[in-house]
Every structure is written in C-alpha cells, then in structure tokens.
Amino acid sequence: MNQLLQCKNMSKYYSKIPILQNISFHMRSGEHFTIVGPSGCGKTTLLRCLAGLEAISEGEICLKQKSIVNLKPEERSVVLMFQDSLLFPHLTVIENVTYGLKRRKWKKKERVRKAEQMLEKVKLLQLKNAFPHELSGGQKQRVSLARALVLKPDLLLLDEPFSSLDAALRESLRGEVKELLTEENITSLFITHDRDEAIEMGDRLAVMNNGTFIQIGEPYEVVTNPSSIESAKIIGEGLALEEGFIPLHKVTAVPMEQKPSEKDYVFVQGKVKAVTVKNNIPCYRVTFDQGSILVAADRKLEAGQNVLLFAKREDMKKYKKQDEQWRRVQ
Amino acid sequence: MNGQSGFLNNKKRVITHLLPALAVTMLLVGYGLWSAIAQSFQTIEGEWTFASYVQLFNSHTFFHSLKLTFRVAILSTLLALMIGLIMTRMLYQFFKNSSSKILVWIPILIPHFVAGYLVYLFFSQSGLFSSLFYQLGLLDQRSDFPILVQEEFGIGMILTYVWKEVPFVILMLLPVYYEIDHRYGEVVRTLGGNKWDAFKTVEFPWLLPVIVETSVILVAFIASAFEIPYLLGVTRPEMLPVRAYEWFYDGDWSKRPLAFSAMILPGVLALLLAMLCIGAVQQHRLRMVKGRGR
Numbered sequence A: 001m002n003q004l005l006q007c008k009n010m011s012k013y014y015s016k017i018p019i020l021q022n023i024s025f026h027m028r029s030g031e032h033f034t035i036v037g038p039s040g041c042g043k044t045t046l047l048r049c050l051a052g053l054e055a056i057s058e059g060e061i062c063l064k065q066k067s068i069v070n071l072k073p074e075e076r077s078v079v080l081m082f083q084d085s086l087l088f089p090h091l092t093v094i095e096n097v098t099y100g101l102k103r104r105k106w107k108k109k110e111r112v113r114k115a116e117q118m119l120e121k122v123k124l125l126q127l128k129n130a131f132p133h134e135l136s137g138g139q140k141q142r143v144s145l146a147r148a149l150v151l152k153p154d155l156l157l158l159d160e161p162f163s164s165l166d167a168a169l170r171e172s173l174r175g176e177v178k179e180l181l182t183e184e185n186i187t188s189l190f191i192t193h194d195r196d197e198a199i200e201m202g203d204r205l206a207v208m209n210n211g212t213f214i215q216i217g218e219p220y221e222v223v224t225n226p227s228s229i230e231s232a233k234i235i236g237e238g239l240a241l242e243e244g245f246i247p248l249h250k251v252t253a254v255p256m257e258q259k260p261s262e263k264d265y266v267f268v269q270g271k272v273k274a275v276t277v278k279n280n281i282p283c284y285r286v287t288f289d290q291g292s293i294l295v296a297a298d299r300k301l302e303a304g305q306n307v308l309l310f311a312k313r314e315d316m317k318k319y320k321k322q323d324e325q326w327r328r329v330q
Numbered sequence B: 001m002n003g004q005s006g007f008l009n010n011k012k013r014v015i016t017h018l019l020p021a022l023a024v025t026m027l028l029v030g031y032g033l034w035s036a037i038a039q040s041f042q043t044i045e046g047e048w049t050f051a052s053y054v055q056l057f058n059s060h061t062f063f064h065s066l067k068l069t070f071r072v073a074i075l076s077t078l079l080a081l082m083i084g085l086i087m088t089r090m091l092y093q094f095f096k097n098s099s100s101k102i103l104v105w106i107p108i109l110i111p112h113f114v115a116g117y118l119v120y121l122f123f124s125q126s127g128l129f130s131s132l133f134y135q136l137g138l139l140d141q142r143s144d145f146p147i148l149v150q151e152e153f154g155i156g157m158i159l160t161y162v163w164k165e166v167p168f169v170i171l172m173l174l175p176v177y178y179e180i181d182h183r184y185g186e187v188v189r190t191l192g193g194n195k196w197d198a199f200k201t202v203e204f205p206w207l208l209p210v211i212v213e214t215s216v217i218l219v220a221f222i223a224s225a226f227e228i229p230y231l232l233g234v235t236r237p238e239m240l241p242v243r244a245y246e247w248f249y250d251g252d253w254s255k256r257p258l259a260f261s262a263m264i265l266p267g268v269l270a271l272l273l274a275m276l277c278i279g280a281v282q283q284h285r286l287r288m289v290k291g292r293g294r
C-alpha cells in the first residue's frame, strides 16, 4: 500500500469534552484531501493534532508507516498553514520563505536559490525584499504558501487559508494553489467550509460533523449522493429531506396554486426570499422549514411568493445506511 | 469634514486646558536645567568659562567615577532585564486569569533607600547571612564572608538595583507578552524550529522595542541616583552622583561648577545613548506594529 498517512480511531478531549471522536482515514501519497464541515465541528483541532500542536487523547497517527504520535511538531515532516498568513513582520519576504530551510541548516546560497524559485512560482519574486506590511492580503497568503512549500513537507495542512480574502481573489487563488500543489507533488489536507472550494480543491472529500467524519468519498459522489441528512445539509447540492436527497437539477419551484396533480411527486412548501441570476438563468432563493435552496423555475416568480418545491419521487435518493458506507471507506 | 474639524477643535481644547499645568512644569524644570547648565559654564563669580569641563577631563577621579557609574548602571540593567525576562516568561501563563499580578507591585513600592538598607543588612560582613553561615559552622570567622557591599566593584549596589528593578522590568514586559499572537510560535514549530527558535523569532523581536526603552530608563536612572551609592558605595572611586554631591558641598563653593558639569556630562551621554537606541529600533517597531496578523 502506498498510503502516506493513516489515522486510526483518533480522539481528542478538552477537559473531558470530546472534540474529535474516533476519526479514521488514510491518505495516498500526492493526494489532495478536503474536509468540509460547519463551524466548531473540530476541523482546526484535527489539523493541530496532525501537526503535533495538540496531543491526541486516543488513537494512532502514522506517517509513512511510522507512528508520529510522540514526535514534536518540528520533528514531523508536516507543515500547517494557518487561516492568517502569520508572516514574521520583522523579516523580509525572502527571509520568511527561507526560514524553514535555515532551521534545517541549509547553506545560505542554496536556501536563497530555492526560495527564489518558489517565489517565482507564486509570482512574487519582484517583492522578495519587501516587508510583510507592504503586501496585500492575497500576496501575504502566497508568501505563506511559498514558506510552507519550500520545505517539501510530506504532508501540507491548510486551515481555511483563503477565508480572509475576498471572493474573487479566493476563486483565482484556489486554482493557482491546486496547480502548484500538484506540480510540486505535495500531499495536502485542505480545510474549508466553502462548498465550492471543497469540491474544486479535493481529489477526495470528507464531511465532518460533531467531531467525526460522516462521509468520505469522491467530491462528485458525495455532493450528489449524501449518505445522511446531515451530510446532505452540509455539502449536498440539492434538496435535503428526511426521507432522502433530491439533486438540485431535478428540483423546480412552482406557484402554490399550480400544484401538479400526479401523486408520484414530492412536495415541499416554501417561500421565495430573493431573486437572482446564476449561470445566466434566473434563480430563486427559496426557504423551507429545513433550510434554503437556490432553484430554477419554469415561470417567473416574485420575492415573497409562496411556492412549492417539487421533484419526481423516483429522483429522490434514499440515504445509504451509514454502517455500509463506513465498511466501504475503511 | 465635520468629524475632522471637530477632532482638531478637540485637540486644541485639550492643549488649552493643559497649558497652565504645562507652563508651570516647563518653567520649573526648564529653569532648573538652564540654571544648572549655566552654572557649569561659570565661575563662582559669574564669569563665563569652560574651566570646569577642562578640569573634569583632566581629572582621574572623574573618569574613575564615570567608569564605575556606567559599569554599575549597565550591569544592573542587563541583569535586571535578563532575570525580568525569564520571570515574565514563567509568570505570564500563571497571571493570565489571576489577580496575583498585584504581587509584583509590592517590591516597587519599597523605597530604594530601604532596599539598599536591606541589602546592607543581609550581605555585609557583619550582616545576617555572614552571621547565619558563621552559626552554621560554614565560616570560621565572620570576616571570611566575601566583601559584597562597600567594595570597589559595586556588587552591593548592583544587587540592590537588580532586585529593585526586576519587578519594573516585569511590569514593562508583561503587557507585551499578552499582545503576542501565540500562533506565531506554532508557525515556527511547524516550520521545523524548536522552542528556542520560537523565542528568537517571535518573542524577542516583539519585546525588543520595550526592552530598549526599559534599559534606557534604567541606565539613566541608575547613573543619576544618589541614595544607594551613598549608602553602599566606597569612598574611592565613588559613583558620580556622590562625587557631585561632595563637590557641591565642598567648603568654599568653588567646586560647584564642577558638581554641575559632572552631572551634566553623563546626562548628555545618557541622552545621546537613548536617542541612538530608540532611533535604531524605530524602523523595527513600525514593521512589527504594521505587519502583524493577517
């Protein structure tokens, strides 16, 4: 097996309160793995445990078949990139990037050359002598990435690295970073609570809730086939109902009065909250008692209108039994 | 627009209100300073001259005193900074959610003179420690106890200043420690640095401006304080403030200009030192303030 990372039954308690419970997963070498989950579900804690900044309470972590549970953070070939860039303010860009290499006792010439190559790749070579306060938010985050990548860690952990940037910048950086990670052959574990980011960045995706993974799979598979209603609500692209999940493109909204007569349709009552445009098609933000959803409609709707969300019963996917799902994953 | 002119008005108003107090302070301090400088350039009869400075530069006593003064000041400051820094590191975790911070204030409330007296009481050859060691049989005679106070190097003075200024250092450094984003230390660790690297890269640069300020204050204060050297120093060489005091009260007043110039010279030295140090870290300070966080 060319498994790079294996986590077995990992748990973490803060003063007896379980934060992570029984997490097991593995990562292949070169794989990009994303974790998505609501705020407070323990994503950051998981990364901190992997990086060695927190001790785990139970379980085992193996990197390259060797247990790293008892290693200090600096002894693990794992680098954690934080939500903020956290560049050292009194060091220039190039000094920041060479920092890790210096700790590894590289010769000055070598580390500067290596760092310049990396800065070239993140398109910031011309700013190598600038200080962090002279950079924009996006530039800082790139330097931070270069600072991590230059070390060629076995595993790179990224904790919502783009969440403090604006939407447009986030989208452009996303593609750039994924390309760079693949090019450098870096195995990465990427955390986000942005669904699009999760799908785009990952080869595989895990959905996390309340300190455990509730589903792991290929992004497309997870998004279209959530294994439970929680998973469907967190990541599913469509209508998450108690009985099952309906993919978005099968759902339409109609005015309340035009209830279709056929009995093999699923209905949910809702209300149009806003009208918007997505992919050049008018779309409606419809709220219902389980949440809200952005859907298309056959005819024009108005904000404030009561509507029915409906889909063919045969399009509804039953949630897979979780046990069955778990057996498949592990 | 409105807000800005309002702010300006406000600033002006503040200055107007403070003016009386400012004027009195400036007048008193300014007059004192001016009078001291003027007298250092005059003879007793009031003629203008450089004589006292020429005399100082030709005086071995002065240079011995100057050397001793700055040696005691700088050594005390360095020791106080080092001990204070180590203690701050140990204490800040502990103080995080506790009101025991107040405890650090207590030594600050003790007057320097009392602190000096305590050192004398404990560390002199006839003091409590020598007596204790003698009683325990560790010393054959009490005079075997090392001479720590009233000797030429100024150990007693340094001892007093260190234990008196360590709490001051802690008070200066503690707030900075709470400002430091602890994630920076974690960044160092995850990039392969150890705890010492984390101290060098994160804590020290953060503390540097305050350390420099604190040391300037301490050096200037110690170099010009009178009571501790008077209590714990020796007759020759003596610390400059004591030297100046003696010149000032020397018989026929003819040495008063010397007394003034003997205090003005180290004052100017300390001022230059302060400007140099603070200027040197100014750039660094700005980078730290503007570049932290995101």
Ligand SMILES: Nc1ncnc2c1ncn2[C@@H]1O[C@H](COP(=O)(O)OP(=O)(O)OP(=O)(O)O)[C@@H](O)[C@H]1O
Pocket (backbone or CB within 6 Å): A014, A019, A037, A038, A039, A040, A041, A042, A043, A044, A045, A046, A193
């Ligand atoms: N040092 C700590 N001591 C006690 N509880 C903690 C500590 N750190 C985190 N927690 C708790 O652990 C839980 C998970 O926190 P964590 O930061 O891992 O969430 P997260 O998934 O990263 O959330 P977000 O998406 O908002 O960043 C939270 O309920 C938090 O209160």
Ligand SMILES: [Mg+2]
Pocket (backbone or CB within 6 Å): A043, A044, A045, A159
């Ligand atoms: Mg987090």
